[in-house]
Amino acid sequence: MIGVAIPFFQRKPGLLNRALRSIAVQQGDYRVHVYIIDDASPIPAEQELAGLEDRLTRDIVILRQANAGPGRARNLALDKMDADVEIVAFLDSDDAWESGHLQNICRAFAAGADFYFADHRREEDLQNRFTQCGFEPDGASIGGSDHLFWCERRGLIRAVVQRSPVGTSTVAIRRSKLGATRFPTWLRSAGEDSIFWLEVLRGDLKTACSTTMEVALGRGVSIFNHRSWGTQAALRTTLDEMRLQIHLRQHFALDDDLTAQSKAQCRRLDQAFCAHLIGCLRRMQWPGANLPLSYFRHRPGALLQLPPIAARALWQKMQPSPP
Numbered sequence: 001m002i003g004v005a006i007p008f009f010q011r012k013p014g015l016l017n018r019a020l021r022s023i024a025v026q027q028g029d030y031r032v033h034v035y036i037i038d039d040a041s042p043i044p045a046e047q048e049l050a051g052l053e054d055r056l057t058r059d060i061v062i063l064r065q066a067n068a069g070p071g072r073a074r075n076l077a078l079d080k081m082d083a084d085v086e087i088v089a090f091l092d093s094d095d096a097w098e099s100g101h102l103q104n105i106c107r108a109f110a111a112g113a114d115f116y117f118a119d120h121r122r123e124e125d126l127q128n129r130f131t132q133c134g135f136e137p138d139g140a141s142i143g144g145s146d147h148l149f150w151c152e153r154r155g156l157i158r159a160v161v162q163r164s165p166v167g168t169s170t171v172a173i174r175r176s177k178l179g180a181t182r183f184p185t186w187l188r189s190a191g192e193d194s195i196f197w198l199e200v201l202r203g204d205l206k207t208a209c210s211t212t213m214e215v216a217l218g219r220g221v222s223i224f225n226h227r228s229w230g231t232q233a234a235l236r237t238t239l240d241e242m243r244l245q246i247h248l249r250q251h252f253a254l255d256d257d258l259t260a261q262s263k264a265q266c267r268r269l270d271q272a273f274c275a276h277l278i279g280c281l282r283r284m285q286w287p288g289a290n291l292p293l294s295y296f297r298h299r300p301g302a303l304l305q306l307p308p309i310a311a312r313a314l315w316q317k318m319q320p321s322p323p
Contacts, residue, residue, distance in 0.1 A: 001031040002102060003085035003175070007073035008048075008093045009039040015094045015218060016048035022096035024056045028103035033085060034060045035077040036093075040067035071183035071192035078182060081175070088173050094218035095169040101214040104148060105172045111142050113150075114177045114205035115197075118170040118214035128213050135165035137209050151207040160197055161248055161258055168193045169215045177205050189237040191244030198252060230279015232287040238273045239295050242266055246298060270302035274309045 004023060008016055016036070023032060034056070038045040045062045063076055074090065081088070087109055091097065101118065108116050119130045130136070139150025159165055183196045201207070245262045248254060254262065273295050280287050296303055 001033055001082070001085050002087045002089055002105070002172075003077070003081040004032060004034045004089045004091055005074050005077035005081075006034065006036045006091050006093055007039055007070040007077075008036050008045050009041045009067065009070075009073075010093055011042050013043055013047065016043075016045065017050065017052070018096055018218075019091055019093050020048070020052055020056065020060075022098075023091070023102075024053060025099050026097065026102040027099050028106060030102065030106055032059060032102070033082060035081060036060060036062045037073035037076050038062055038064045039069070039073045040065070069185065069188035069192075071187065071196075072185045075182045075185070078178065086175055088175050088178065090171050091169045092217075096216050096218065097169070098212075098214045098216070100212070101170075104210050104212070104214065107145075108142055108148055108208040108210075109172070109174065111208070112206050113142075113208035114174040115200060115207040116170075116172040116209065117166045118210035119165075119212060120167040120170050120215040120217055121213055122217040129167055130165050130211065133159065133163045133165040135159055137211065139208075142208060147210050147212045149209055149211065151209050153201055153205070153207050156207050157198060157201050157252075158258065160194055160201070161252065161254065162261065164194050164197070165209075166194075166197050167215060167217065169217065170210075171197070173200060174205070177203055179203075187240045187243060189233070190240040191247075194244065195247065198248075230276050230283060230285075232280065232285070232291070234276040235273065235280070235287055235291045235295075238269055238276060239291060242269045242273070242295065242298060245269070266299065270299055270305050271309070274302060274305040278306070278309050 006016070006019060010016060020034070023034060026032070036045050049057055049060065061080070063080055065073060065076055070092070078088065087105065089102070089105065104118065105116050119128045121128045125132070137149035137151050138155050139152055142148040142150060178200065181196070181199050183192050185192070187195070245266050249259060249262055277287070277292060
């Protein structure tokens with residue numbers, strides 16, 4: 001059986017319904033059990049089941065938790081899945097699977113895969129994710145397929161650290177390989193999925209991927225994907241991105257090149273955080289002390305970015321408006 005974990009927190013109706021319909025049209029013959037985790041969503045999960053066929057809704061379980069973020073929601077699903085679930089697949093509530101996704105997963109797992117992911121694209125992007133990351137599978141074709149390939153595990157770990165080609169809604173994992181590994185809950189806006197993949201990939205498992213675009217990523221409630229300049233949400237996301245980079249350097253054996261890239265990314269995040277903070281102040285929207293204090297406690301040198309960014313913002317504000 002395939003267990004599908006869907007964390008749910010949305011303000012726009014219809015997104016979860018679209019995701020569930022993409023499960024209903026999957027090709028192939030296999031049992032699917034869907035676990036929706038209502039993360040105190042403003043739109044109740046039950047409302048999104050309207051119009052779905054009975055053959056799908058009878059295999060849907062709705063779990064509830066106080067709002068705690070997608071990582072903790074997925075963990076709840078992992079803990080509550082039935083004993084006969086052998087493959088765990090993930091789907092975010094604003095994303096949709098292409099009709100051959102689960103069939104490709106089953107084909108790869110039948111060949112011995114333990115970890116699977118596929119190419120994908122956000123609706124606002126011109127390029128698929130693999131192209132953006134420069135990712136190409138480095139293993140042989142699976143069963144002569146023109147789109148299913150083996151991936152060398154260590155190479156995939158490096159790719160995830162560098163610029164991850166792995167999209168959460170494309171991933172499936174053999175449940176027996178998970179053990180007690182769970183998503184970190186101290187990150188809520190960015191990075192919790194990457195850490196989870198890396199922890200899983202520490203184990204002895206075979207990895208496979210599909211070069212076909214199997215998931216269309218939507219634009220629902222997603223702080224990471226819809227970061228607006230100069231907002232509290234942008235500050236939270238940038239803080240979590242910085243904490244992710246520090247965690248990677250502390251807990252994973254990065255080589256000198258990856259370490260240098262991570263430190264360079266932190267310097268870019270320093271600039272971004274200060275620019276977002278100045279943007280909040282310009283909008284007269286003080287984000288509170290916790291976010292700036294948390295960031296500058298980790299990166300005190302980032303404070304040096306504030307004066308030039310503030311001066312640049314002031315200069316831009318003083319420029320005359322175009323006629």
